[in-house]
Amino acid sequence: MTYTTRMDPKGPIPVSLFFTCLADAFSPGVCSATVEVLERFGATVRVPLSQTCCGQPAFNSGNRKEARAMSRKFLLSFPDDGYIVTPSGSCAAMVKHGYPVLFRDEPRTLARARAVGERIYELSQFLVDVLGVTDPKSDFSGKVTYHDSCHLRRGLGVVEAPRKLLRAIPGVEFVEMEESDRCCGFGGVFSVKYPQISCKMTERKVERILATGASYVTAGDLGCLLNIGGLISRIGYPVKAIHLAEILAGGTGGLSSFAADAASEDTRPPGTVRRAGGR
Amino acid sequence: MELNANAFGRNARKALLDKTLQEALGRTTGRFVAHRDAAAAAYPEFEATRERASRIKRDTLDHLDTYLARFIGEAEKRGTIVHVARDAAQAREIAARIARDEGVTLAVKSKSMASEEVSFNEALQGAGVTIIESDLGEFIIQLAGEAPSHIIAPAVHKTREEISRLFERHLGEPRTDSIPELVGMARKHLRAKFLSAGMGVSGGNFLVADTGSVVLVTNEGNGRMGTVLPRVHLAVVGIEKVIPRMADLPTFLRLLPRSASGQAISSYVSIVTGTRRAGDPEGPERMHILLLDCGRSAILEGKYREILKCIRCAACLNVCPVYQSVGGHAYGWVYSGPIGAVLTPLLVGLPEAAALPDASTLCGACADVCPVKIPLPDFLLELRSDAREQGLKTPGEIAAMKGYAGVMKRAGLLEAIERIAGVLGQFFTKGKGITGLPYPFSGWTERRDFPAPAAQPFRKRWKIRRGVTR
Amino acid sequence: MNERESLFRRLSAACGGHGAVAGEPLPGGASIAPEGDPVARFAKTFTAAGGFLLRGPVEAALADLGEMLRAEGVTGLFFPEDDAAAREIAEALVPFGPFNLTTGAEVRGGSAAVTAGFRTAEAAIAETGTIVETSAGGKTLLPGLIADVHVSIVPAASVVARMEEALAAFTADPPRNISFLSGPSKTADIEQTLTVGAHGPKKAIALLLPPERAEQE
Numbered sequence: 001m002t003y004t005t006r007m008d009p010k011g012p013i014p015v016s017l018f019f020t021c022l023a024d025a026f027s028p029g030v031c032s033a034t035v036e037v038l039e040r041f042g043a044t045v046r047v048p049l050s051q052t053c054c055g056q057p058a059f060n061s062g063n064r065k066e067a068r069a070m071s072r073k074f075l076l077s078f079p080d081d082g083y084i085v086t087p088s089g090s091c092a093a094m095v096k097h098g099y100p101v102l103f104r105d106e107p108r109t110l111a112r113a114r115a116v117g118e119r120i121y122e123l124s125q126f127l128v129d130v131l132g133v134t135d136p137k138s139d140f141s142g143k144v145t146y147h148d149s150c151h152l153r154r155g156l157g158v159v160e161a162p163r164k165l166l167r168a169i170p171g172v173e174f175v176e177m178e179e180s181d182r183c184c185g186f187g188g189v190f191s192v193k194y195p196q197i198s199c200k201m202t203e204r205k206v207e208r209i210l211a212t213g214a215s216y217v218t219a220g221d222l223g224c225l226l227n228i229g230g231l232i233s234r235i236g237y238p239v240k241a242i243h244l245a246e247i248l249a250g251g252t253g254g255l256s257s258f259a260a261d262a263a264s265e266d267t268r269p270p271g272t273v274r275r276a277g278g279r
Numbered sequence: 280m281e282l283n284a285n286a287f288g289r290n291a292r293k294a295l296l297d298k299t300l301q302e303a304l305g306r307t308t309g310r311f312v313a314h315r316d317a318a319a320a321a322y323p324e325f326e327a328t329r330e331r332a333s334r335i336k337r338d339t340l341d342h343l344d345t346y347l348a349r350f351i352g353e354a355e356k357r358g359t360i361v362h363v364a365r366d367a368a369q370a371r372e373i374a375a376r377i378a379r380d381e382g383v384t385l386a387v388k389s390k391s392m393a394s395e396e397v398s399f400n401e402a403l404q405g406a407g408v409t410i411i412e413s414d415l416g417e418f419i420i421q422l423a424g425e426a427p428s429h430i431i432a433p434a435v436h437k438t439r440e441e442i443s444r445l446f447e448r449h450l451g452e453p454r455t456d457s458i459p460e461l462v463g464m465a466r467k468h469l470r471a472k473f474l475s476a477g478m479g480v481s482g483g484n485f486l487v488a489d490t491g492s493v494v495l496v497t498n499e500g501n502g503r504m505g506t507v508l509p510r511v512h513l514a515v516v517g518i519e520k521v522i523p524r525m526a527d528l529p530t531f532l533r534l535l536p537r538s539a540s541g542q543a544i545s546s547y548v549s550i551v552t553g554t555r556r557a558g559d560p561e562g563p564e565r566m567h568i569l570l571l572d573c574g575r576s577a578i579l580e581g582k583y584r585e586i587l588k589c590i591r592c593a594a595c596l597n598v599c600p601v602y603q604s605v606g607g608h609a610y611g612w613v614y615s616g617p618i619g620a621v622l623t624p625l626l627v628g629l630p631e632a633a634a635l636p637d638a639s640t641l642c643g644a645c646a647d648v649c650p651v652k653i654p655l656p657d658f659l660l661e662l663r664s665d666a667r668e669q670g671l672k673t674p675g676e677i678a679a680m681k682g683y684a685g686v687m688k689r690a691g692l693l694e695a696i697e698r699i700a701g702v703l704g705q706f707f708t709k710g711k712g713i714t715g716l717p718y719p720f721s722g723w724t725e726r727r728d729f730p731a732p733a734a735q736p737f738r739k740r741w742k743i744r745r746g747v748t749r
Numbered sequence: 750m751n752e753r754e755s756l757f758r759r760l761s762a763a764c765g766g767h768g769a770v771a772g773e774p775l776p777g778g779a780s781i782a783p784e785g786d787p788v789a790r791f792a793k794t795f796t797a798a799g800g801f802l803l804r805g806p807v808e809a810a811l812a813d814l815g816e817m818l819r820a821e822g823v824t825g826l827f828f829p830e831d832d833a834a835a836r837e838i839a840e841a842l843v844p845f846g847p848f849n850l851t852t853g854a855e856v857r858g859g860s861a862a863v864t865a866g867f868r869t870a871e872a873a874i875a876e877t878g879t880i881v882e883t884s885a886g887g888k889t890l891l892p893g894l895i896a897d898v899h900v901s902i903v904p905a906a907s908v909v910a911r912m913e914e915a916l917a918a919f920t921a922d923p924p925r926n927i928s929f930l931s932g933p934s935k936t937a938d939i940e941q942t943l944t945v946g947a948h949g950p951k952k953a954i955a956l957l958l959p960p961e962r963a964e965q966e
Binding site for chain 1: 288291292295600601604605636637638639640641642643644646647657660662663664665666667672676677680681683684686687688689690693697700701712714719720722723725726727728729730731732733735736737738740741742
């Protein structure tokens with residue numbers, strides 16, 4: 001296990017988990033996997049249960065009043081120190097970049113938002129840049145391709161960290177897809193407001209994924225994976241969408257919620273299929 | 280141009296089903312993006328030049344009163360007549376008056392997006408002027424009687440067969456399937472017009488304040504033709520196109536062709552200053568510049584000032600996955616893609632174009648390529664918020680947001696709902712995905728599944744793990 | 750005047766400032782040193798822009814030039830009356846066609862002949878492969894405008910490294926027209942297929958004259 005110079009090697013690394021409303025409700029395995037990985041590398045993980053939603057859907061759709069209400073609660077839900085780590089690039093970006101916009105006319109909340117924003121990290125970013133992890137010590141195996149979710153890549157500037165981690169897993173055969181940073185068409189409310197355009201974009205992303213021959217597509221944003229995975233599931237393509245946290249944690253299977261929805265070819269290596277509701 | 284921005288959704292769906300358009304869009308934007316990326320990569324100072332251009336434009340806009348005044352003074356010193364139009368109606372009136380005063384019956388026009396804003400051609404036609412578009416794509420569309428719908432390639436949806444048929448019917452030319460021959464036909468026909476036109480009409484890529492010059496950047500050469508041969512030259516340009524000094528021009532020339540089509544430089548750059556001088560063998564005797572406000576000064580005043588930095592390169596269009604999917608026509612006005620989604624509502628009023636800021640996933644690809652670093656995604660977010668403030672959102676959306684925020688206010692309530700949804704979800708879908716979501720989410724499940732809520736949300740799992748009982 | 754006043758009232762209210770701000774030095778720009786020999790660089794960039802380069806001295810290039818013009822179907826050659834170098838080359842080229850001499854005025858009058866227009870460049874820009882022509886001193890732009898083939902005579906000494914140098918001479922009091930010409934006229938408006946010769950010349954040729962030759966003129 002490696003430590004960065006910033007940490008006290010003898011002490012625990014305090015991390016508050018920001019588990020996101022989407023994963024909480026639809027893919028809790030992602031949250032559990034995030035905890036598992038953080039604890040593997042010396043974090044003491046607290047989970048403030050008063051957290052609900054960072055307000056991103058309201059902010060993105062222009063409903064700033066509701067977004068502010070949720071954001072204020074978010075800011076109150078986390079302690080004043082320690083790291084805040086989330087398996088969602090878009091949620092981290094919301095706090096870092098969206099909150100200063102939301103509270104630009106409220107100096108005190110703005111100050112608190114900035115302070116929290118400085119302590120918030122997406123999971124792979126935290127592992128590589130803060131903890132200095134070079135090998136996630138995962139037993140995952142399979143051919144994997146990676147989708148650069150827009151807010152993780154352009155919002156947070158996280159490009160190499162997920163790739164470094166994936167490449168370090170012995171069982172993973174990592175392959176880059178073409179247009180890895182092209183939007184998958186989710187865009188939150190966009191996928192529901194303009195579903196036909198959204199689907200066209202998702203189809204193009206899935207084409208690129210299939211062209212790699214990978215068995216798994218992964219990303220640091222659950223919204224993207226539900227979008228891509230939803231198309232894959234409907235058509236029955238031989239590839240599974242799995243969150244980065246679950247690959248890093250190890251084991252096999254797809255997103256818990258689609259676990260029972262097997263493709264025509266069984267591309268899953270032998271192992272447990274994680275079912276929602278149990279670990 | 281007629282405004283139809285709020286029909287974006289319907290027009291986008293139509294565009295998605297148009298196979299010819301889809302093929303053409305894919306080919307065109309793919310090529311432009313690849314060339315642009317290659318050109319940027321091959322130019323080591325690209326990023327530094329972007330920053331420089333962004334700052335020059337910002338400085339100019341912050342002092343536009345000074346720079347524009349200087350431009351007008353310098354232009355007038357050298358014989359140029361400068362007009363100012365507050366709005367489209369005034370612009371049309373001035374254009375018609377110029378044509379009548381100058382006795383023009385035939386005008387040849389090179390591309391001006393700003394002139395499209397004010398329906399310039401119709402104004403001139405109303406004054407008895409035959410006006411011919413000379414940009415090859417615009418020329419083709421004009422023959423077809425269609426409105427130009429794409430900034431970068433107005434005839435992108437036309438096949439060579441269709442173009443040949445147009446040339447046969449309107450120009451009396453024999454049918455051919457050779458593109459060079461078609462280009463040659465247009466060249467021959469338009470050459471005759473250039474040589475006999477009384478007035479050349481152009482846009483303006485840049486206005487140089489220090490010298491009162493208008494700068495035209497083209498590849499075809501039609502801009503040059505129209506500014507050298509006819510007796511009168513009229514340039515129609517937005518007030519925001521000013522740059523301070525001639526020495527600033529190379530910075531923008533390094534960015535515009537690369538960003539637009541991946542060229543290190545376009546075939547022609549013309550810097551025109553004033554009228555024919557004593558001893559000049561050719562050149563316009565009369566030079567008019569029609570400066571358009573048309574909503575720009577209002578933008579300058581507000582939080583969207585930086586949108587006026589735009590140099591109309593269309594890089595944001597080319598790289599936008601939404602534009603690539605639906606093309607320009609769906610945006611319903613002169614400007615499309617990310618720039619259109621911001622500029623149209625600002626120029627025509629948000630109520631007339633509220634559909635446009637929503638037509639984006641906020642992926643940020645546009646901001647990455649904008650040569651003058653306009654924060655387009657930030658502006659889209661801002662416009663969406665403005666829409667709420669101006670009462671342009673449906674009661675359904677507002678109620679849904681209020682409900683959603685209401686639930687998120689209390690973690691306990693959220694957990695209760697999650698657990699009920701989880702039980703029901705697992706019962707009805709038996710571990711598989713949901714194939715049909717209710718309105719307003721039904722769009723998702725037309726072609727995609729959605730997961731059922733987990734039987735046990737994470738917060739419940741965590742409590743169990745921690746041994747917390749309720 | 751009224752509309753202008755009200756515009757400036759609106760602008761002043763929006764800007765609230767007077768006079769340009771010097772500010773911090775800007776990144777990029779002419780401060781970055783150009784690389785290598787400008788003439789060699791110009792040869793590369795002019796070709797990259799779709800132009801064809803011939804190297805002088807004139808006698809050595811005539812045969813190739815004649816062949817290129819014949820291949821384009823050129824019959825008429827014209828040049829500005831006050832451009833001695835252009836005249837010399839056009840006249841020397843006549844037997845290589847055979848070509849006949851015509852004038853810009855005839856071409857402008859609507860002559861259907863395929864023509865080559867000859868003109869000495871006022872400058873050439875290595876950065877972009879650009880020929881610079883201006884109307885300064887009453888010079889004509891017709892050879893690069895309405896000919897089917899444009900032949901630029903480029904003395905090696907006229908090649909500058911960057912656009913800034915080319916513009917510097919004209920900043921204080923620009924002539925009516927400064928033209929940057931980089932290769933032939935191009936369009937891709939039909940089926941996105943790149944075609945040359947939209948409205949300007951279909952072919953751009955630069956005759957690069959070595960320094961000794963230029964001194965002799």
